[in-house]
Amino acid sequence: xxxxxxxxxxxxxxxxxxxxxxxxxxxxxxxxxxxxxxxxxxxxxxxxxxxxxxxxxxxxxxxxxxxxxxxxxxxxxxxxxxxxxxxxxxxxxxxxxxxxxxxxxxxxxxxxxxxxxxxxxxxxxxxxxxxxxxxxxxxxxxxxxxxxxxxxxxxxxxxxxxxxxxxxxxxxxxxxxxxxxxxxxxxxxxxxxxxxxxxxxxxxxxxxxxxxxxxxxxxxxxxxxxxxxxxxxxxxxxxxxxxxxxxxxxxxxxxxxxxxxxxxxxxxxxxxx
Numbered sequence: 020x021x022x023x024x025x026x027x028x029x030x031x032x033x034x035x036x037x038x039x040x041x042x043x044x045x046x047x048x049x050x051x052x053x054x055x056x057x058x059x060x061x062x063x064x065x066x067x068x069x070x071x072x073x074x075x076x077x078x079x080x081x082x083x084x085x086x087x088x089x090x091x092x093x094x095x096x097x098x099x100x101x102x103x104x105x106x107x108x109x110x111x112x113x114x115x116x117x118x119x120x121x122x123x124x125x126x127x128x129x130x131x132x133x134x135x136x137x138x139x140x141x142x143x144x145x146x147x148x149x150x151x152x153x154x155x156x157x158x159x160x161x162x163x164x165x166x167x168x169x170x171x172x173x174x175x176x177x178x179x180x181x182x183x184x185x186x187x188x189x190x191x192x193x194x195x196x197x198x199x200x201x202x203x204x205x206x207x208x209x210x211x212x213x214x215x216x217x218x219x220x221x222x223x224x225x226x227x228x229x230x231x232x233x234x235x236x237x238x239x240x241x242x243x244x245x246x247x248x249x250x251x252x253x254x255x256x257x258x259x260x261x262x263x264x265x266x267x268x269x270x271x272x273x274x275x276x277x278x279x280x281x282x283x284x285x286x287x288x289x290x291x292x
Contacts, residue, residue, distance in 0.1 A: 021188050022105060022109070022183050022184055022187055022188060024184065026064050026065065026105075026183070027179075027180050027183040027184040028180060029060075029064050030060065030061060030064055030101050030105070030179065030183055031175070031176045031177075031179035031180040031183065032176060033057065033060050033101070034057070034097060034098060034101050034175050034176070034179045035171060035172040035175050035176040035179070037050045037051050037057070037097050038051060038095075038097065038098070038132065038135075038171050038175045039167070039168040039171030039172060039175070040168075040171075041168045041171075050097065051095070051096070051097050052082070052096060052097075053079065053082065053096055053097075054075050054078045054079055054082065054096040054097060054099060054100030054104075054121075055072075055075055055076075055079055055100075056097075057075070057096075057097045057100040057101050057104075058071050058072055058074065058075025058076075058078070058100045058104050059071070059072065059075070061075075061100065061101060061104045061105055061108075062075075062104075065105065065108055067108055070108060071104050071108060073114055074103070074104050074107045074108070074112075074114045074117045075100055075104055076114070077114030077115065077117060077118055078096070078099060078100055078103060078104070078114075078117060078118055078121045079096075080118075081118060081121070081122070082094070082096045094122065094125030094126050094128070094129055095125050095128030095129050095131075095132060096125060097128075098124060098125060098127075098128030098131075098175075098179070099121035099122070099124045099125030099128065100121065101179060101183070102120070102121075102124045102179075102182055102183065102186070102187060103117045103118075103120040103121035103124060104117065105183060105187045105191075106120050106187045106190045106191050107120070109187060109188060109191035110190070110191035110192075112191075120190065124182075131174055131175065131178060134174065135167075135170060135171055135174050135175075138170050138174070139167050139170060142162060142166050142167060142170065143162075146158070146161075146162035146166065147159065147162045147163060150162055233261070233265075237254070237258065241254065
């Protein structure tokens with residue numbers, strides 16, 4: 020099993036574009052914070068889009084509740100997907116096992132991103148401060164935008180190429196040789212557990228005690244109707260209709276209270292907690 024030079028180069032350049040934030044402006048940040056688009060690119064490069072997206076969807080679960088204060092992530096989802104998905108495709112791994120590969124790779128990627136910040140401080144000291152004092156707007160643009168982009172490419176592209184071209188096949192061979200062993204089973208169990216942690220964090224962040232009933236309803240409906248093979252689009256439509264009915268009924272209730280002269284401000288404050 021081997022990744023071709025072209026495949027490694029294309030994926031590496033994609034990561035360089037994403038991590039340098041030079042692709043589609045502010046949309047690049049979203050691409051960095053989610054593995055889904057990176058998984059799609061990997062699937063296109065390997066010609067196995069459906070399998071790549073199934074694996075990436077599992078990886079996405081562990082990053083659902085991850086935040087980036089100051090732009091720094093505890094783990095880099097794009098880098099994790101760029102390496103874990105090819106490894107999973109080469110080694111015919113289950114999505115749960117791919118998660119166990121994605122986590123340490125993502126952590127390593129976060130250290131690379133911090134190293135990028137470190138290098139950029141020297142750029143600021145040597146170029147940006149100098150051109151700011153002389154009010155040289157042209158060179159300021161170069162030092163603020165183009166040099167950091169170049170720095171990101173120089174850091175991430177070689178790392179990704181070496182990891183993909185030389186590292187991914189080795190990991191895939193190890194996975195295949197240990198397939199069916201207790202070690203492989205442990206990887207799958209750990210991967211499944213990490214996905215549940217991501218979902219739990221999301222519920223903790225956005226969940227309100229008054230709305231937990233909706234989450235439980237959705238969960239049990241999905242379990243009960245699993246045999247019917249209902250698509251996510253159908254669930255999304257049903258969820259939208261339920262949300263619309265809930266908001267409409269709540270609005271009508273508030274209007275009735277207002278019309279009767281009852282102050283609802285206190286009730287709304289309680290709902291926020």
